[in-house]
Structures are given as C-alpha cells and as structure tokens.
Amino acid sequence: MTVRSSSSAVPARTGRRPAIARPAAAGRAMARTAAGLVLVLMALVIVRLPWVGDLGMHAATLQRLRHSPLDPGNPLVDADTASPYYSPWMLLLGTVARVTGLSVFVVLRLAAVVGLVLLVTGVRRYVRTLSAHRAAPALALLSLLFLWGTTPFLWSGFPGLNSLALTVAYPSTFTLGLAFHFWAWLTGALRGGAGWGTWLGLGALWAVILLCHQFSGVVASLGACATVVAARPGRAVWPRAAAGLLLGAVVLGAWPYYDFFALFGAGSGLEPVHRVLYEDLAARFGLVLLGVAALVARWRRDRRDPLVLFFLSGLLVVVAGRLSGHFSWGRALPAVLIPAQLAAALEAVRAGRRGVRAGRAALLAGALAVGAWAQAGTLGYVVPRDALPQAVRDRYGPPWTGYHWITPWVGYGDVVMAETGPARRIPAYGPYTVAPGYPDFFLPDEERRTAVTREYFAPGTPERVRRDIEREYGVRWVVDGSGDLDDAGLRAVARGPEGQVLYEVP
Incomplete structure (x- = not known):
C-alpha cells in the first residue's frame, strides 16, 4: 500500500495572504470605512x-x-x-x-x-x-x-x-x-x-x-x-x-x-x-x-x-x-x-x-x-x-430658520395669516394657516384660500377687506415675512429673524 505524504496533499501554510488577496482586502476595508464615516455624518x-x-x-x-x-x-x-x-x-x-x-x-x-x-x-x-x-x-x-x-x-x-x-x-x-x-x-x-x-x-x-x-x-x-x-x-x-x-x-x-x-x-x-x-x-x-x-x-x-x-x-x-x-x-x-x-x-x-x-x-x-x-x-x-x-x-446651503419665536403668543389651533414660505413652517408648531403651504388635492377651497392670502398681503388692499378675510377664516395672528405690511388695525407683538413681524388681529 502506498502512503502519500501529507506535504504533497495539502500545501503548507506560510501565514501569508496571496498577493491578489491583499488589494481586495484593502479595498473592502476602504469601502467599509468610507460607508461608516458617512453613517457617522x-x-x-x-x-x-x-x-x-x-x-x-x-x-x-x-x-x-x-x-x-x-x-x-x-x-x-x-x-x-x-x-x-x-x-x-x-x-x-x-x-x-x-x-x-x-x-x-x-x-x-x-x-x-x-x-x-x-x-x-x-x-x-x-x-x-x-x-x-x-x-x-x-x-x-x-x-x-x-x-x-x-x-x-x-x-x-x-x-x-x-x-x-x-x-x-x-x-x-x-x-x-x-x-x-x-x-x-x-x-x-x-x-x-x-x-x-x-x-x-x-x-x-x-x-x-x-x-x-x-x-x-x-x-x-x-x-x-x-x-x-x-x-x-x-x-x-x-x-x-x-x-x-x-x-x-x-x-x-x-x-x-x-x-x-x-x-x-x-x-x-x-x-x-x-x-x-x-x-x-x-x-x-x-x-x-x-x-x-x-x-x-x-x-x-x-x-x-x-x-x-x-x-x-x-x-x-x-x-x-x-x-x-x-x-x-x-x-x-x-x-x-x-x-x-x-x-x-x-x-x-x-x-x-x-x-x-x-x-x-x-x-x-x-x-x-x-x-x-x-x-x-x-x-x-x-x-x-x-x-x-x-x-x-460655497457648496453649503444654510437651512431654513424655524418659527419657535411665535410660540409664546400663538397657541395650538390658532389660525395665522401667512404667505407661502412661512406657511410651510408655522403649522409644525401647532397653529393653522389660511392657505396651505403645499398643494392639497383633498382641500376643495384651496384656490380661494390662496387667492385671499395673496389679496391680504397685496399693497393697497383696504383694511376693511383684510378685516373681512380675518373674520371669514378666524384669523387671530398675522406673520408678515417682509416687514412691510402697512395696516393700522394690526398690533405688532413680536419681531423675528429676517425682519419678520408677528401681528395680533384685533
């Protein structure tokens, strides 16, 4: 009976990785490290x-x-x-x-x-x-x-x-x-x-x-x-x-x-x-x-x-x-x-x-x-x-500012008159706006709400028209994003970033 040498059947281990494996292992480590850093970010x-x-x-x-x-x-x-x-x-x-x-x-x-x-x-x-x-x-x-x-x-x-x-x-x-x-x-x-x-x-x-x-x-x-x-x-x-x-x-x-x-x-x-x-x-x-x-x-x-x-x-x-x-x-x-x-x-x-x-x-x-x-x-x-x-x-775009500065006065469920930009953030704190800041398929009067909001902030709109809009929609507060709203019937109660003003409706 012939007995084969174990050295001829199984290659001896040298403790070294094959040369082709070392770049692959390095590549895997780099990919995983990069992915890990991104997840930390x-x-x-x-x-x-x-x-x-x-x-x-x-x-x-x-x-x-x-x-x-x-x-x-x-x-x-x-x-x-x-x-x-x-x-x-x-x-x-x-x-x-x-x-x-x-x-x-x-x-x-x-x-x-x-x-x-x-x-x-x-x-x-x-x-x-x-x-x-x-x-x-x-x-x-x-x-x-x-x-x-x-x-x-x-x-x-x-x-x-x-x-x-x-x-x-x-x-x-x-x-x-x-x-x-x-x-x-x-x-x-x-x-x-x-x-x-x-x-x-x-x-x-x-x-x-x-x-x-x-x-x-x-x-x-x-x-x-x-x-x-x-x-x-x-x-x-x-x-x-x-x-x-x-x-x-x-x-x-x-x-x-x-x-x-x-x-x-x-x-x-x-x-x-x-x-x-x-x-x-x-x-x-x-x-x-x-x-x-x-x-x-x-x-x-x-x-x-x-x-x-x-x-x-x-x-x-x-x-x-x-x-x-x-x-x-x-x-x-x-x-x-x-x-x-x-x-x-x-x-x-x-x-x-x-x-x-x-x-x-x-x-x-x-x-x-x-x-x-x-x-x-x-x-x-x-x-x-x-x-x-x-x-x-130069590639960084700063995030939007929030509207937490109105919360000491404006409560949950209050209606705020605001244009599109503020209307996209104000409801996050609990109030409502007159017009939605985003398209709303299920809101039947969306177009009218958008139109009256535009009319409310338009220069030259009579104060009596604004009062009618406020009564129709139960408006208690107005956020003027430009700071240029001219209306003697409104009372300014707070000023926020970027020249914004919070008005109380009489």
Missing part, C-alpha cells in the same frame, strides 16, 4: 435636523395625530379633510408622541434613526441577493449616496447624500428602506418556493409601502415587477402572488385616513411643481452613466437581469411622463437611478481578470470621489460654516 445630521423642504408638513402631521389620532383633520389649515400624509408610519409616530409626551421634533429624530437603519440594512439584504462579494453592500451604499452628478439634487425619495441629509426624517426615507427589504424578501420567496403566508405578508407590506409614501411605492412596485419577471416563476407561484396582490389592494381600500385610489386623479395639480425633475439631467445625474454601462454588461450576460428590467421599467415611466406632460411621473426617476447605481457597484466587484477588475474599481472610485465632492456642502450641517474651507462653504 448622517447621525450628526440627525442630531441637527436641518430644516429645508417638507419637514414642516411632517411635523404638522404629527401635531394633528398627537392631539386627535382618530379625527386629525387637515394638517395645515383649519378644515375637516383627509390627507395622504396620514400614513401608517405617521400614525405610529403620532401615537409615540401622544403616549410619551415628546415633542414632534424629537419624534422626527427618532423617525430619522429608524429610517436610516432600515435603508442601510435593506440595501445590505437586497445586495446580498445579487452578489456574495463582501464589499458589495458597502460599495452599493456609497453608490446610492454619491453616484449622482456634479450638481446636488434635493428631493424626497432620491437618496443622494445631500438629499438624504435633509429628508432622512421624512416618510420617503422610511419607505425606501422598506422597499429594499421588500425586494430582498420577494427575491427569497421566489427562489425558495415560499408558502401562502409569505405571499400574503408581501402583499400587506406592499400596501404599507404605498400608503406611507406613494411615489416611493411606485418605485417599489416597479422593482417588484422586475424581480418577478427575472425569476421566471413557475405556475405554483402565480396564485399565491395574486392572493398577496388582492390582500394589498384590500388594505389600500380599507385605510380610513384617506382614499388611496382617489390619488389617481391628483395628477393635474402636481404637474407644475414636478416639471423641474426633467431639467438639468446631465448635471444632476451624469455620473449614473457609469451604472448604465454596467447595466449593458449585465444585459449581455442575462437578458432577464433584474436590475436591467428594473431600470427599463423606470425609464419607460419617466419618458412617458415627459412625452405626455405628466411631469409627476418623474418621481419614478429613482427606479432608473437605483438599479444603475447598484449595477455600478456590483460590476466593480465582479470576478474577472485582475487588470479588468482593477480598472472597473478605479472608475467607480473616481466617480464616487467626484460625486462626494459635489455634495461636500453637506458637511455644513454638522461643521460650523466658518470652519469649512471656502470651496466647501
């Missing part, structure tokens, strides 16, 4: 909670649910109407505020933490269904944050770093995090032959996503359709998937706080504000072309690649919106951007010849560096502006 931003955009709307929504969870009424004006902002997530947050007594801004910080955790863990779970490479989740997160363009773009549901820093407390961030978990769960269900309970759970989660943020729900739905088509499911899956869809539709129809299906008629009022989504595309999203090239490579390998199908479905909706004049369909742009960003990250870690793989990684690193520099102004939310280098300072 986001945690500091949450502490600051900078205010730009819709934060006042969400704070006002929590105010109403905190005071009257069963019948909150309109979040912005003193009217008994429904609102799509009363979602399951906001109802939960409003309940937390009501039970704990915490201020709505503290609760919004808690919401930001939950949303950020959901987003990070959701990206990790979903990317794991696409690649087993250990660096893939960190690179995917960095691509989602930085692979945009040379001009920062701020909009809820668009998870660039600058945008996320200002919208992390919004329902859109929470919903997008749920969407990534939804796609991961759906992928597992398709691969593992899940039972009826799993598919019913997926249907319920799909409905919750749509109720919490309708535009992100459209993105989640497009990604889900792409996942199903790419999986080529067998006949046994379709009845279970149909049951999940049916349950989701039932949940959508049964939600008591607003009529979800009525939102399909809201497009005409949303088109003007969304026209900007189709402008300056190269400056805002030019770096995503690297991801488009990665998608082409994936399509050549697999004609039913889920990211490719996701990208094409989103592109179809966005282009159709532009051609038809339905600019609100531009909110589906994340369905174009997200699969391209993920594809760029996954292509950089895909197996291949060493030189080719290094080239792909270098391209991605360069694009991420350009994108990070474009959004460097985000540092201004956690670093004093004067401490920033001038080049970074």
Whole structure:
C-alpha cells in the first residue's frame, strides 16, 4: 500500500495572504470605512435636523395625530379633510408622541434613526441577493449616496447624500428602506418556493409601502415587477402572488385616513411643481452613466437581469411622463437611478481578470470621489460654516430658520395669516394657516384660500377687506415675512429673524 505524504496533499501554510488577496482586502476595508464615516455624518445630521423642504408638513402631521389620532383633520389649515400624509408610519409616530409626551421634533429624530437603519440594512439584504462579494453592500451604499452628478439634487425619495441629509426624517426615507427589504424578501420567496403566508405578508407590506409614501411605492412596485419577471416563476407561484396582490389592494381600500385610489386623479395639480425633475439631467445625474454601462454588461450576460428590467421599467415611466406632460411621473426617476447605481457597484466587484477588475474599481472610485465632492456642502450641517474651507462653504446651503419665536403668543389651533414660505413652517408648531403651504388635492377651497392670502398681503388692499378675510377664516395672528405690511388695525407683538413681524388681529 502506498502512503502519500501529507506535504504533497495539502500545501503548507506560510501565514501569508496571496498577493491578489491583499488589494481586495484593502479595498473592502476602504469601502467599509468610507460607508461608516458617512453613517457617522448622517447621525450628526440627525442630531441637527436641518430644516429645508417638507419637514414642516411632517411635523404638522404629527401635531394633528398627537392631539386627535382618530379625527386629525387637515394638517395645515383649519378644515375637516383627509390627507395622504396620514400614513401608517405617521400614525405610529403620532401615537409615540401622544403616549410619551415628546415633542414632534424629537419624534422626527427618532423617525430619522429608524429610517436610516432600515435603508442601510435593506440595501445590505437586497445586495446580498445579487452578489456574495463582501464589499458589495458597502460599495452599493456609497453608490446610492454619491453616484449622482456634479450638481446636488434635493428631493424626497432620491437618496443622494445631500438629499438624504435633509429628508432622512421624512416618510420617503422610511419607505425606501422598506422597499429594499421588500425586494430582498420577494427575491427569497421566489427562489425558495415560499408558502401562502409569505405571499400574503408581501402583499400587506406592499400596501404599507404605498400608503406611507406613494411615489416611493411606485418605485417599489416597479422593482417588484422586475424581480418577478427575472425569476421566471413557475405556475405554483402565480396564485399565491395574486392572493398577496388582492390582500394589498384590500388594505389600500380599507385605510380610513384617506382614499388611496382617489390619488389617481391628483395628477393635474402636481404637474407644475414636478416639471423641474426633467431639467438639468446631465448635471444632476451624469455620473449614473457609469451604472448604465454596467447595466449593458449585465444585459449581455442575462437578458432577464433584474436590475436591467428594473431600470427599463423606470425609464419607460419617466419618458412617458415627459412625452405626455405628466411631469409627476418623474418621481419614478429613482427606479432608473437605483438599479444603475447598484449595477455600478456590483460590476466593480465582479470576478474577472485582475487588470479588468482593477480598472472597473478605479472608475467607480473616481466617480464616487467626484460625486462626494459635489455634495461636500453637506458637511455644513454638522461643521460650523466658518470652519469649512471656502470651496466647501460655497457648496453649503444654510437651512431654513424655524418659527419657535411665535410660540409664546400663538397657541395650538390658532389660525395665522401667512404667505407661502412661512406657511410651510408655522403649522409644525401647532397653529393653522389660511392657505396651505403645499398643494392639497383633498382641500376643495384651496384656490380661494390662496387667492385671499395673496389679496391680504397685496399693497393697497383696504383694511376693511383684510378685516373681512380675518373674520371669514378666524384669523387671530398675522406673520408678515417682509416687514412691510402697512395696516393700522394690526398690533405688532413680536419681531423675528429676517425682519419678520408677528401681528395680533384685533
């Protein structure tokens, strides 16, 4: 009998890593370190909670649910109407505020933490269904944050770093995090032959996503359709998937706080504000072309690649919106951007010849560096502006000032006459305004409210006309943003930043 030497069967361990493994390990460490630093930055931003955009709307929504969870009424004006902002997530947050007594801004910080955790863990779970490479989740997160363009773009549901820093407390961030978990769960269900309970759970989660943020729900739905088509499911899956869809539709129809299906008629009022989504595309999203090239490579390998199908479905909706004049369909742009960003990250870690793989990684690193520099102004939310280098300072946009200075006089539920800018912030503290600061599909007299507000602040409007408006809408206070309101019938009680004046109505 021949006995083989153990040294010939198993190579002796030298304690050294192969040369090809050392750069890979270094790359993984760099990606994880960069992602960790970004998350630290986001945690500091949450502490600051900078205010730009819709934060006042969400704070006002929590105010109403905190005071009257069963019948909150309109979040912005003193009217008994429904609102799509009363979602399951906001109802939960409003309940937390009501039970704990915490201020709505503290609760919004808690919401930001939950949303950020959901987003990070959701990206990790979903990317794991696409690649087993250990660096893939960190690179995917960095691509989602930085692979945009040379001009920062701020909009809820668009998870660039600058945008996320200002919208992390919004329902859109929470919903997008749920969407990534939804796609991961759906992928597992398709691969593992899940039972009826799993598919019913997926249907319920799909409905919750749509109720919490309708535009992100459209993105989640497009990604889900792409996942199903790419999986080529067998006949046994379709009845279970149909049951999940049916349950989701039932949940959508049964939600008591607003009529979800009525939102399909809201497009005409949303088109003007969304026209900007189709402008300056190269400056805002030019770096995503690297991801488009990665998608082409994936399509050549697999004609039913889920990211490719996701990208094409989103592109179809966005282009159709532009051609038809339905600019609100531009909110589906994340369905174009997200699969391209993920594809760029996954292509950089895909197996291949060493030189080719290094080239792909270098391209991605360069694009991420350009994108990070474009959004460097985000540092201004956690670093004093004067401490920033001038080049970074020039990219920083200071957040809005709040209206806490009116709260010693203006109480919860008081009606304040204010123009659009102040009207977007004042309801966050509990008062109402005459005209809503945001478009409101469910408010039947929105146009009249906007018109009388414009008339109230117009130069030369007679004082008797102002008194009539005050009586009609129960106005107790007036905030003049310009400080130029000339009305002897009003009594100035406080002065705020930027020359603003709070007047008491006689």
